[in-house]
Amino acid sequence: MNSIRLLRSLPTRQWRSFSRCTVLHQEVAEAINPLTIPPPEGVDKPVSPKIEKIVSEITTLNLLEVSELSQVLKKRLNLPDAPVMPMGGFAGVVAPPQEEEEATPKAVKTSFTVKMTKFDDKQKVALIKEVKSLLEGYNLVQAKKFVESVPTVVKADISKDEAEKLKEALTKVGAVIEID
Template identity: 30%
Template sequence: MSVKTFEILEQLKSLTLLETSELVKQIEVTFGVDASPKPLFYNSITHLSDDHSPLPPVPTEVNVILDHVPAEKKIAILKVVRTLMGLGLKEAKDFVESVPQVVKEAVTPEVAEEIKQQLELAGAGVSVQ
């Protein structure tokens, strides 16, 4: 550190709080700067505008998976699976008996939610991935 800088620093240390406040105001006026603190929220937003994204991208396509079929609800679930997938009776029965199975692949989250609700109303355990 230069001698001049060291002397200025020592003088700053000897200032009172009021004198320091007046000095800051005078520096702002003289150099056209703003020394007021920026909110942390503001700084985090400007930081996030870089290439760093804090949230994972929202999936545009998801899979609906039939996870669980209770024995007492098997027939009701089988009917819904037949309707959703356009399967025959034997194919739907084999499908329902071999869970977990993907009911629909690469559908929008909205469609997946509708399918999930239909299967859950019939009594099935369903997940969306």
């Protein structure tokens, strides 16, 4: 009773600070509450009543209502359409017979990439001249920068014969070449 009289006699400015203090006191008290210990792995986690209510309502829906709910959720949440799985998951997929796999020819690689991994410093000038002559549109400065930027791709998507010729020409002048 005395506390109510005290509160009535407080000026407005003090009343505001008093109410702020009580709010802060409540927030601190909520923060101090001990943390909840998570349940062990074998035990189901407790579910909030709100989620439990939603789950119970969804389980009472018929198939048409579930479909409609799914469409509405996809629109609201901007979800893409997922592919429909057959009943039973992947059980309906039949493994192809072994004979067909043996009958199909293996894919033959038709395009190759020539990479220069390193070069001999003593033959750097010769290598620069060779790169200038082998690669179209390169002048001496561009060829020098190209050689100094090792490891680098010399040419990509070329035939096996052309890749072998490039490798032979560049290895003669001290480059280490890999063909992928």
